[in-house]
Amino acid sequence: MTTEVAPQEGVPGRVPDQVLRIEDLAVHFGGIKAVDGITLGLERGLISGILGPNGSGKSTLLGAVTRLTPLTRGSMHFEGRDFSGVQPEQVARLGIGRTFQTVRLLDDLTVHENVELGHDLIAGPRRWWRRVDSTERDAAEAAVRTALERTGLDGKEKLRPGQLSYGLQRRVEIARAIVMSPKLLLLDEPTAGMNRFEREEIGGLMSDLRSEGLTQLIVEHDVQMMVDVCDHLFAMNSGQLIASGSPADVVRDPAVREAYLGKQDNDDRDS
Numbered sequence: 001m002t003t004e005v006a007p008q009e010g011v012p013g014r015v016p017d018q019v020l021r022i023e024d025l026a027v028h029f030g031g032i033k034a035v036d037g038i039t040l041g042l043e044r045g046l047i048s049g050i051l052g053p054n055g056s057g058k059s060t061l062l063g064a065v066t067r068l069t070p071l072t073r074g075s076m077h078f079e080g081r082d083f084s085g086v087q088p089e090q091v092a093r094l095g096i097g098r099t100f101q102t103v104r105l106l107d108d109l110t111v112h113e114n115v116e117l118g119h120d121l122i123a124g125p126r127r128w129w130r131r132v133d134s135t136e137r138d139a140a141e142a143a144v145r146t147a148l149e150r151t152g153l154d155g156k157e158k159l160r161p162g163q164l165s166y167g168l169q170r171r172v173e174i175a176r177a178i179v180m181s182p183k184l185l186l187l188d189e190p191t192a193g194m195n196r197f198e199r200e201e202i203g204g205l206m207s208d209l210r211s212e213g214l215t216q217l218i219v220e221h222d223v224q225m226m227v228d229v230c231d232h233l234f235a236m237n238s239g240q241l242i243a244s245g246s247p248a249d250v251v252r253d254p255a256v257r258e259a260y261l262g263k264q265d266n267d268d269r270d271s
C-alpha cells in the first residue's frame with residue numbers, strides 16, 4: 001500500500017494498481033458545478049460503480065473521462081499516461097470502451113456488422129487494409145467472433161437489432177465496446193429500462209467479463225444490482241464524492257442514505 005492513496009479508495013489487503021486515476025477533476029457549466037473536485041482511482045480487474053441521485057454529476061464525470069466534456073480543472077491518467085488533452089476519438093484507441101445511456105445501434109445493419117463497426121472505429125487505417133489483406137480480415141473477423149461469444153450472442157449475428165429484445169440489444173452494445181479488447185469498460189446505466197430478469201443477465205455478463213480480467217466502471221441507479229455486482233462503490237452528490245468503499249459500507253453511509261438511498265429505499269418498497 002502506498003501512502004499517496006487514501007485508505008478508503010482501495011480494497012483492504014490489495015496493493016492498489018490503478019488503471020484510471022482522476023485528480024481534482026472539475027467540470028463547470030457556467031455557474032453549475034456538475035463535477036467539482038473529484039479524486040478517485042479505479043483498481044485493475046475490479047468492477048467499480050458510481051451511485052448518486054439525479055443531477056449529481058455521474059454522466060458528466062463519464063463524459064469527462066471519454067473526453068466529450070471539456071474539463072474546468074484537474075487531471076486524468078490512464079495506465080499512468082495523462083490523457084486530459086486527447087480528442088474523444090482517441091480515447092477508444094487508448095483502451096477505454098463505453099456504452100451509452102440509450103441504446104445506439106444501427107438498425108439497418110446486422111448484429112455482426114454493428115459489432116464490426118466498433119472494431120473499425122479504432123482500427124484506423126487498418127480497416128481499409130482489411131479489404132485487401134486476408135490476415136487483417138481474419139484478425140478482424142476473429143475479434144468480432146470473440147466479442148460475440150463473450151457476450152453470449154452466438155447464433156444471433158445475422159439478426160438486426162430490431163429483432164432482438166432490449167436486453168440483447170444491450171449485449172450487442174457491450175460486444176461493440178469490447179471488440180478491441182479495451183482495458184477499461186465504462187457502462188452508463190446498462191440496465192435502464194430492463195426487467196429484473198434482463199438486469200440479472202447483464203449483471204452476470206459483467207461478472208463474466210470481470211473474471212476475464214476486464215476493469216469496469218458502471219453508473220447505475222439500480223442499487224441492489226450495484227451492491228451485487230460491484231467490488232467498490234463511489235457515491236456522488238452535487239458534483240462531489242461523498243463516499244468511497246465496499247458496497248456494504250457505502251450503502252450504510254449516513255451521507256449516502258440521506259443524499260440518495262433513503263429515497264431509493266422507498267422507491268424499492270413501492271415497486
Ligand SMILES: Nc1ncnc2c1ncn2[C@@H]1O[C@H](COP(=O)(O)OP(=O)(O)OP(=O)(O)O)[C@@H](O)[C@H]1O
Pocket residue numbers: 029032033034052053054055056057058059060061
Ligand atoms: N451540457 C450541460 N450544460 C449545462 N448543464 C449541464 C450540462 N450537462 C449536465 N448539466 C448539469 O450538470 C448537473 C449534473 O448532471 P449529470 O447529467 O452529470 O448528472 P447525473 O448524476 O448523471 O444525473 P442522471 O442520474 O439524471 O443521469 C445537472 O445539474 C445538470 O443539469
